Amino acid sequence: MGALKVNAIGRADVITALAPIWTDKPVMARKVRTRIGQVLAFAKARGRRAEALPDARELRTGLSQQARGGNFAAMPFPEVPAFAAAELAKGASAGRYAVLFAILTCARSAEVRGARWEQIDLDARTWTRPASLMKMKEGHVVTLSDAAIALLDAYAPKELREGLIFLGMRGGPLSDMSLTKALRCAGRSETVHGFRSSFRDWAAERMPTIPPMVAEMALAHRVGTATEQAYLRSDLRDMRRILTEALGRFVAPSL
Numbered sequence: 001m002g003a004l005k006v007n008a009i010g011r012a013d014v015i016t017a018l019a020p021i022w023t024d025k026p027v028m029a030r031k032v033r034t035r036i037g038q039v040l041a042f043a044k045a046r047g048r049r050a051e052a053l054p055d056a057r058e059l060r061t062g063l064s065q066q067a068r069g070g071n072f073a074a075m076p077f078p079e080v081p082a083f084a085a086a087e088l089a090k091g092a093s094a095g096r097y098a099v100l101f102a103i104l105t106c107a108r109s110a111e112v113r114g115a116r117w118e119q120i121d122l123d124a125r126t127w128t129r130p131a132s133l134m135k136m137k138e139g140h141v142v143t144l145s146d147a148a149i150a151l152l153d154a155y156a157p158k159e160l161r162e163g164l165i166f167l168g169m170r171g172g173p174l175s176d177m178s179l180t181k182a183l184r185c186a187g188r189s190e191t192v193h194g195f196r197s198s199f200r201d202w203a204a205e206r207m208p209t210i211p212p213m214v215a216e217m218a219l220a221h222r223v224g225t226a227t228e229q230a231y232l233r234s235d236l237r238d239m240r241r242i243l244t245e246a247l248g249r250f251v252a253p254s255l
Helices: 011-022 026-045 056-061 077-089 094-105 109-113 146-155 176-185 194-206 212-218 226-231 237-251
Strands: 126-129 140-143
Touching: 011 026, 011 056, 026 056, 077 094, 077 194, 077 237, 094 109, 094 146, 094 176, 094 194, 094 237, 109 176, 140 237, 146 237, 194 212, 194 237, 212 237
Parallel strands: none
Antiparallel strands: 126 140
């Protein structure tokens, strides 16, 4: 809609903009719809638009029905090793290896796409993510498993390790769609974010001796009440390392 003036944008234009992501990325699509409404409302308040704003109910009638529930589609965790093995057999590509790195590190798509080589400490076996990369705007240290490090070693030689880890075609960061495309090319309908749920299910069923709090910290979630957070000064890194190492052996034992 960038070429249209705000007073010319109607319901059909908004529907056309939302349709490509309405069912594949329902959460993002609803955010985009809200943002479009905010921009048009601002324009109307400033006298740059005379028409009434497109009604949300009218927009929904022109779009496909979204799946019920707000959860991201997740791959059942017993299927993840076969998926990873099949993807590794295809060879290295930025989108494919970014998805695999997301699985092995329990990371969000944006965190992987923004990952830089200077954040990786191979001696300490950590990935230090700055607050600017995190959803909660708090820095987070990821413990890297043998499998995650082997994946990085297979992806890029040491002389090329600077700047962004996973580069797009034009030398910038990968788009979120690049990771989604890798899944679709593999014949999967799940989301990258859904692998975080796959990890959580695996941890609950296959690692019952590890406290649930450890898995939540591996996901970079805040845990406990405000009081508990004030007293818990440890990031449980040693226990998280046990968990992520076991995850690596489960997901990609061949690495």
